[in-house]
Amino acid sequence: MSEYDAIDMSDQLAVLADLGTPTRAAAVARILATPERWCPAVLMAMASVVFADGHHETGAFWFYAGQLRARFDAHRCTDPTASAACGALSEAHGPPINRWAFAEPGLLPGLVERVGVWDAATASTYDPRWIALHGMNAFLGSDGPLCVPREQWPELAVRTRAEFVDGCRELFDADGRLRVDLL
Numbered sequence: 001m002s003e004y005d006a007i008d009m010s011d012q013l014a015v016l017a018d019l020g021t022p023t024r025a026a027a028v029a030r031i032l033a034t035p036e037r038w039c040p041a042v043l044m045a046m047a048s049v050v051f052a053d054g055h056h057e058t059g060a061f062w063f064y065a066g067q068l069r070a071r072f073d074a075h076r077c078t079d080p081t082a083s084a085a086c087g088a089l090s091e092a093h094g095p096p097i098n099r100w101a102f103a104e105p106g107l108l109p110g111l112v113e114r115v116g117v118w119d120a121a122t123a124s125t126y127d128p129r130w131i132a133l134h135g136m137n138a139f140l141g142s143d144g145p146l147c148v149p150r151e152q153w154p155e156l157a158v159r160t161r162a163e164f165v166d167g168c169r170e171l172f173d174a175d176g177r178l179r180v181d182l183l
Helices: 010-018 024-033 040-052 056-076 080-103 107-121 128-134 136-140 150-169
Strands: none
Touching: 010 024, 010 040, 024 040, 040 056, 040 080, 056 080, 056 107, 056 128, 056 150, 080 107, 080 128, 080 136, 107 150, 128 136
């Protein structure tokens, strides 16, 4: 049995499926009650549902929280090709959220700052190896550890969080408007 076989995604996949049903409100409530236990793919899918239901700021918060956690998981994954999952998730769930968030002057920097604070204060209990399932090594059946040593995770988390929050700040001028020199 490989390390890939030990990754149990059954709860994650079940709640993702529930988000596409008429009883999706129960799935959203379940995720919001314990956000630390859901992988970024679940947080971002739930964010899309919440956003589509008209709760724009809440949806945006959870989308960016999922985006930050996905980047952290990609940084601790030993297969660099697995990071493509971050872009795929952002492309699948982000366009309407990003259009809304970028059009609201002053909103996004503060929102992303709150995401960073939440992330720093909230441990994750999901299996961070989920992202390895999206890399080339999973298809090639490569052996070896799927994540860098656990001792490196705290520093990676701090660095990833800082890059995420600082990167957002750089997109906006002092008035909270998108910098036109970046367009």
